[in-house]
Amino acid sequence: MSWRRAIVITLIMVIAVVAVTIYFFWNPATHGFFPRCVFLNLTGLKCPGCGSQRAIHALLHGEVAAALRFNAFLLIxxxxxxxxxxxxxxxxxxxxxxxxxxxxxxxxxxxxxxxxWWVLRNLFGC
Amino acid sequence: MQQYWINQNGVQAGPMTLEELRNMSLTADAYVWRSGLEDWVLVTDLEELAGEVVLEAKPVPEPVREAEPVLEAEPIYDNDVVEGGEPVEASEPMMPADTEDEQGDPVAQGEPVGWGTPVQSPLQHTMPPMPLESGEPRPKCPPTNLVWAILATILCCIPTGIVAIIYAGKVTSRYQAGDYEGAERASETGAWWCIGSIIAGIVLSPIVSLLQTLALS
Structure with missing residues (x-):
């Protein structure tokens, strides 16, 4: 394994652990410091990734049904x-x-x- | 850019572009190879060359006749070889003078011609190993960045991640077509779309939120 590969893998793992910690302990639905969707803010329409942060928070707490409600596409x-x-x-x-x-x-x-998914979720509000 | 290798009457030449092929005088029994092909094929069998290259009206017997006496006229070399002489000299007449050096040398080394077979079999004569085996190795497929593209699409709230997925598809399709430079370029463009989407998602988000609260208040 080359040095570059080792550094990249370590970096990715550190970021992943930090992200999981943040999304486990803080709820994006109630805390303002999470990034908000630019597309939603500008257009009022949901992007394919909208709700992902709340869904990941729910998933980390074992609430699969809630996660699917926030963003069903994460299931795929x-x-x-x-x-x-x-x-x-x-x-x-x-x-x-x-x-x-x-x-x-x-x-x-x-x-x-x-x-x-992008079109359907905006048509049917899911 | 697609590159072609030509093998005509045992003389190998290449790499050449399609443009250069058009200016060549080829016979119908010339073989052609480009990356993506399993083996050499007849010029007439490669669909993409149909109508592109000008085929000469069959002067085939001539070069064959010319070549054969040359090989047969030097039985001295063959005897030398059998006696344990210099195989290098024996392979000399079989190496056409105008074959490119980089292509020519590995051909001579790859096939131990002239050792046991005094006169090269016609098949070997017209079908040297494929250029890739003798020349540069097939480069590694550049990264498709698909993981980042999908991550950007489903997490970054900037739908531009989709563009990165499309570029990932271009990387593999171009690589399989033998367009290595094009694949490299698509890989790089896709990587920039990934980086751009992720950074824009993080940086633009607070700016837009701030502007919105300012506008509302």
């Missing part, structure tokens, strides 16, 4: 994120997996899902 987004992290991390071991997950059809499906 977070596992997807884990899959891609593994694909990236084990890229030399499973090169085929990485290639398939980064192929155009798979990415098109993901982009379409995000766009669909």
């Amino acid at each position: 987004g977070l596992p997807l994120l884990c899959v891609y992290a593994v694909a990236e991390w084990q890229r030399t071991r499973w090169p085929r997996f990485y290639v398939v997950m980064s192929s155009r059809p798979v990415l098109c499906v993901i982009v379409l899902m995000v766009l669909l």
Whole structure:
């Protein structure tokens, strides 16, 4: 493992631990210091990621139903994120997996899902 | 930029651009290879070259006849080889003079021609190893930054993360088409979209909130 890779991985883990701590102990719904969605503030419409912070706070406290209410897309987004992290991390071991997950059809499906979610949540207020 | 290697009558040349191919006089029995192909294919079989390259009307027998006497005219070398002489000299006539050096040397080294086989088989003669094996190795696929792109999309409240996902798709498709520079560029652009989305999400957020409270009060 190269030095650069080691530093990057350490940095990511530190940030992840700090983030989890913050989102566990403080509720984004009641504390003002969390970043607010720029898109929502400017347009009044929700972006695909709106509610993620509150949803993560709820998830860390085991409240899955509440998390889904804040942002249902995390149900797809977070596992997807884990899959891609593994694909990236084990890229030399499973090169085929990485290639398939980064192929155009798979990415098109993901982009379409995000766009669909973006439109639907604003139409139906979820 | 797509690069092509040409093998005509055992003479290998390349890398060449499509533009250079158009200016070449190729025969229908010339082989062509570019990254993404499993093996050499006939110029006439590569669809993307149809109508692009000008094919000469078959002077095929000529170069073959020319080549054969050369190889047969030097049985002395072959005898030398059998007696344990210099294989280097034996392989000399089989290496066409105008073959590029970088491409030519590995060809001679990769295939131990001239050792046991006094006269090179015609197949070997027309089909040297693929340029990638002899030339530069296939570069590593640049990072797609997909993890960051998705993270930016679902967490940063700036929908520009979607653009980063699209660029990630460009990285892999260009890499598979052999366009390594294009893949590198797409990777870099995608990375900047990720960084931009994440920073904008964090930096713009308090500014916009502040402006809004000011405007409301």
